[in-house]
Structure formats: C-alpha cells, structure tokens
Amino acid sequence: MIDRTDRTDRTDRRNEEAETVRCLVTGATGYLGGRLVPELLADGHRVRCLVREPSRLRDHPWRGAVEALAGDVTRPETLDGPLDGVDVAYYLVHSLGTGPDFETLDREAARAFGHAAARAGVRRIVYLGGLAPRDVPEGQLSPHLRSRVATGRALREGGVPVTELRAAVVIGSGSASFEMLRHLTERLPVMVTPRWVDTRIQPIAVRDVLRYLVGAAGLPDGPDTDRVFDIGGPEALTYRAMMQRYALLAGLRRRVIVAVPVLSPGLSAHWVGLVTPVPGALARPLVESLRHEVVCAEHDVARWIPDPPGGAIGFDRAVSLALRRIRDDEVATRWSSASLPGAPSDPLPTDPDWAGGSLYQDVRERHVDADPQALWQVVEGIGGEHGWYSFPLAWWVRGALDRLAGGVGLRRGRRSPGRLRVGDSLDFWRVEEIEPGRLLRLRAEMRLPGLAWLELTVTPESGGARYRQRALFHPHGLAGQAYWWSVAPFHAAVFGGMARNIAHRAETR
Secondary structure (H helix, E strand, O other): OOOOOHHHHHHHHHHHOOOEEEEEEOOOOOOOHOOOOOOOOHHHEEEEEEEOOOHHHHHOOOOHHHHEEEEOOOOHHHHHHHHHOEEEEOOOOOOOOOOOOHHHHHHHHHHHHHHHHHHOOOOEOOOOOOOOOOOOOOOHHHHHHHHHHHHHHHHHHHOOOOOEEEEOOOOOOOOHHHHHHHHHHHHHHHHEHHHHHEEEEEEHHHHHHHHHHHHHHOOOOOOOOOEEEEOOOEEEHHHHHHHHHHHOOOOOOEEEEOOOOOOHHHHHHHHHHOOOOOOHHHHHHHHOOOOOOOOOOHHHHHHHOOOOOOOOOOHHHHHHHHHHHOOOOOOOOHHHHHHOHHHHOOOOOOOOOOOOOOEEEEEEEOOOOOOOOHHHHHHHHOHHOOOOOOEEEEHHHHHHHHHHHHOOOOOOOOOOOOOOOOOOOOEEEEEEEEEEEEEEEEEEEOOOOOOEEEEEEEEEOOOOEEEEEEEEEEEOHHHHHHHHHHHHHHHHHHHHHHHHHHHHHHOOO
C-alpha cells in the first residue's frame, strides 16, 4: 500500500488545490477495489461503494468512512441510483473465471454501466484493463485480453469519457498473478513449462497501479484523457526470468526450467491449477494471455500522473514488499476476495421458510475444558495451513475432485493465518458471518448439487466452554438428495473427528 506519509501529503495538497471528487468504486470487495478505497479516502475524496451485498464490507477498517449501496453491474436496473451525484466512477469488476460466457457477461455489464453513468451525469469512468499488444489483431488475442479490450469499448458506448489504464501482471501480496508466480516457483524446483515462459511481460507493482488509479480522479477533462494509457513497471522480463528472480529473493535455489512446445493452454491451466491455489477456471485465461508479448508501447500517462522520485517500483522491490506483507500478516485483500456471482442472493441457513425443501444437518456438540477464548482462537484459525482437524485425506480428495470439476478446490487458503472477516475466502468456503468469540458461519463455494454451510459456535459454560458444530445442506433436486446420502456414512469420521480434534487442540494450547 502507499506510505502513510505520502497519504498525508496528498491529502494536504488536495485540500489546497482542488475540490473533493465524489468517487464510486465497483469491485470494492475484490483485490484492487478493496485497496483503492482507503487510498482514495486518504487523498481526500468522498467514496461510495457499489457492491452486491453491503454487509460484505462490514469488517473492513474503512467501512465507516464510505457509503455502501447495493447494486450489481450484471443487473442494469440496480445502477441508476448509486451513480447519482458521482463525478468519477471506477470500473474494477470482471467475470473472469465464471465460465465460458464471461466475455459476453463482461461486455453487456460494461455497456449497461456506461449508459447508466451517462444518465447520471458522471464526468469520467476510470477502467483498469489488460495490457494488449498493439500489433496483434483483436480477434487473435486471448479470450481474457480480448474481453478486457471489448469491455473498455463497451463502457464508452454511453458517451461518458473513459480513462482506460492497461496493465499486465500485477505484483503484490494476494494478487492472482503473484500467487501463480510464487507457488510455481516455490513448489517446483524442476519444471517442464510451455513456451510462454520465454514471452516478455512488463509487470507492475500493485502500489503503482493504485497510484495511477488515485491520480486518475484528478485528471483534467478533455479528449487528451479520454483514451487508453499503458501502465507498467520499469522492466520487461520473461516469465522465466521472473521465476528465477523470485527464487533468489525468496532464498530458494535456482530453478531448472525446461520449455517445451507441446503443452496446450488447457493442459497448462490444469498444471497451474494443480500446483497453485488459482483454480483452473481462472488460470486458463491468465495462462492464455501469457502467450502474447505485453510490453508498454507508450508512457503518456506520466504527463498527468508523474513518476515518483526514483521512478516506478521495480520487480525485485515489488516482490520483496509482497513477501514482507505475507510474512507480517498484512495482506489487505486477495485475488479470492471477490465472491462468486449470485452467492449473496442465495438463502441463509437462518431463513425460516425453505418452501417445502429439505435442510439436512449434521450437529456435533461437546464440552471443552478450555477457556472460551482459547477455543475461539482454534475456531478462527481453522483451514489454510492449519487444516480442518480431521481425516486430511478425505478433505484433500474432496478438494481435488472440486478442482477437476472446475471449482476452486481446497487450496485458496486464507488472507490471514489467524484473523477472519466477513467475505474472506477460506479454502473452498467463504466467511458469511462472524461474531468474534461466538460464531463462525462458512458458505461452501465448491461445486455441489445444492447449498452448504458449516457453523462453528463457542459458548461459555461452567468449567470451560461448549463447542457446537453444525453442517447444513440444502439439496437441489434428486442429485442433491443422492449427494447427501452418499456422503452421510463419512460424517462420523469427518465431522465427528473434527469436533474432537478442535476440542483437543483448544485444551492443549
């Protein structure tokens, strides 16, 4: 993130030089949006967040300083009110990883947003797209890059000026690109790779991306800023060089990397999905984009947003900063922060009316001879590196099957080793509700013929605490019924063992 001294200086300058800009940020629950909001606030701007479910922002430290309104770019009827009175609208959402129709979804959502912005009198849209080679026809670009270019064009259809910033690989703690690079390098001392490891890329530090996004709020109106700007770091590197330099900075031995011409994008995506936390549905478009050389063709943005003293952040420093954030447990957002489309509209396990449907439960309770706070620390630390406290092979197999089916699998891990907040991804779950010291409710994001939750509660009682664990499943159709009864025989081992081992862990802390 941007240094606090820099934030203070920026705020002072803005107070002296310009009026506050009224900004709307889409994607505030995502990786970049969640980091952009506090930077805009620090720069003295007023911020409104457009999110599917405003409660997802509840635990962010900046929540009290912003206005959060419900809306969804895929539902045009929800856009008009939130855009009223907005000067600059940031478009930071995409459908990447949601399925084969993501290009159509992105294009239609951007078109609707652009027209809604025009009706509301928005002065400018700021859009972060993907750096695309200028010498490759659009039809020959990867689906990911083609969609990014088409999204920018669709945003312009409403007539609102669009400042489009195009970036390649973003290097920062928690970004999907960085997680791919980190896990491939750390887990594979010897690797056979596709030819894209020798394609040149111009990576950019997330701090510089945020600097450009914040600076875009103060750009002057006119045709000179209603255009595409390439943004990148000071170096163009091959993916091979990036892995070798990461290994050096992380204290690893030099990697043996053999490039071969036979791995298709599909096979490459499965390979990335097996080795890294990034699921195949997201890995494939990212991998396909790496076959293009993506290097900045110009640096015109510096005319309005000058480089800082010393220039943009280089690759080595960006990696070092990201590793320090991970080591110090200061990862503000992750690539998995954004929820899957549609999830907030699903029913809750607390809903009283299930329209005659079934709600199956597996409930385990036990007294724990430990302080309630000690038990809660175990509960809040579940998943990620700590695992799920029972039958590791069963959890691993379930995660592997989910990845094979195109799901997120079990390796998304956690944003923080010991702290959770509403909206955090947690392996193949997402934190739906957390009441510190008492309740943790997780919603499943694995591929299932129904909806599933896992609730863990801690209640003080004489001589210790009571631990209650409730797994819930709302089946969809016959397939859902069959799924529940096929896995029910394993519940004693999986859920029973989980309750016993969580209790034991708390008692022996």
